[in-house]
Amino acid sequence: MKLAELAKELQISTGSFIKFIQDFDLELAECLTTNFQVKKDFEKFARENISFLKKYEKDLDQNKSIEDIAENINQPKEKVAEIIANEKPQVFDNGLYKSTVSSFGIDNKLGGNYQFVYDYFGKKSTLTKQDFIGYRDLFFYLSRELEPFINKTPLTDWGIHKPVGIILYGPPGSGKIFWANKIAEITGYRFDEVKKYYYGTSFVDGNKTSFNDFLIQKMKEEKSLLFMEDFDTIMNQRTEEKSVSSCDEETKEIILHYIGHFEEENLLMVGSANSVADIDKEILAPGRFDVLIPIFPPNAQERVEMILLHITRHLSEDSLLMKILIKNNANKLPFWKDISSKMNVFSNTMIIDFTQSLKKRLRNMYLKHSSEDIKIDSKLLNSALRDASAKLTEEYLDQVAQFLRDVSVNNYDDFPHRIEKLKKELDHYKLVEIPRPSIGFSHNEEEKIKK
Incomplete structure (x- = not known):
């Protein structure tokens, strides 16, 4: 069962479930699979504790001050303020905190007794069996951006289309290829890395081929994720002070030409960049590579x-x-x-x-x-x-x-x-x-x- 299906059945939002997992520091491997299938222990907990989860969601949706939270959970105001300061949540102009703050989550961090939650997750997954370590915030952020791939509701109910271009940006060595593979798992697309020799014109098995030919071939295939390294170099913005290579400029123009067909052809392109500061603004325009995922x-x-x-x-x-x-x-x-x-x-x-x-x-x-x-x-x-x-x-x-x-x-x-x-x-x-x-x-x- 998908998390969205469980949420709909229990009439508890998926966002509330996600925040609950983060607030109570639950291992993702014990709750969900990469493609958001609910694990048995988590489903059992949700069904048997639906009243608590509804209270959690109601509190999460309320705008509240530090004083409100302290009174609600019977904790010192100073300690509540310290937790909130560390979390740096969003706040309204009138000083009330938005629904990103949970009174229950703060109480848990201050030593509140929630053993009944952890009783359902006694079998810890060993580190070697976990899909990945930490990064729950990044995983859930990524899943929100990929929602149209996970279920069709955003398209049928809201007209929100699937992204066709994603940029993973961050310092070298922080795992951008790893996260590109995770995107392939979440979307159900096949991971293909674009090798450097695909750019420009080359000879393969004695036959002349080009990046244009390569891209057309990939668009014919079913559900393909194309991963491009050095995306910020290839898509660099040309200025009077800075020139770009003719090969990179040609690659950029080919992608801009075909990108409007990516969604209907079930092709998703993911670029890896150290920085997005100098990428051509045409590339970052809406409907192109407009999903930016920071890799810390x-x-x-x-x-x-x-x-x-x-x-x-x-x-x-x-x-x-x-x-x-x-x-x-x-x-x-x-x-x-x-x-x-x-x-x-x-x-x-x-x-x-x-x-x-x-x-x-x-x-x-x-x-x-x-x-x-x-x-x-x-x-x-x-x-x-x-x-x-x-x-x-x-x-x-x-x-x-x-x-x-x-x-x-x-x-x-x-x-x-x-x-x-x-x-x-x-x-x-x-x-x-x-x-x-x-x-x-x-x-x-x-x-x-x-x-």
């Missing part, structure tokens, strides 16, 4: 989970590395929190580099001493961290800064919490000038104090 570097908690995932991936329970991890309690999330806090603005690939470096160092130590009694201490962790930091260049930090400018313009209201957290992490790398000592001799009084 992982936050601190997501980094913890990613480290554990990649350090334990493909390991059997009796493997040498697993034995070493267990002896250090490094097979559990809390072990990695301290080192994760030092990985400000790290990309996914940097985290993988860290785990690979650490594995190699542990293996070398084992080969040297032939013993599993290896302590994973701060010296070892910091050495692997230095190796992974090789990609943390000035150019990369500039790309993160540009991403923050882009996402603040295009998607701030959708991801205020992530944006502010990422800003703080980037600020960690700003150089602070060290005060210079004064020139000249010390004053006599100062000399007396020293003595």
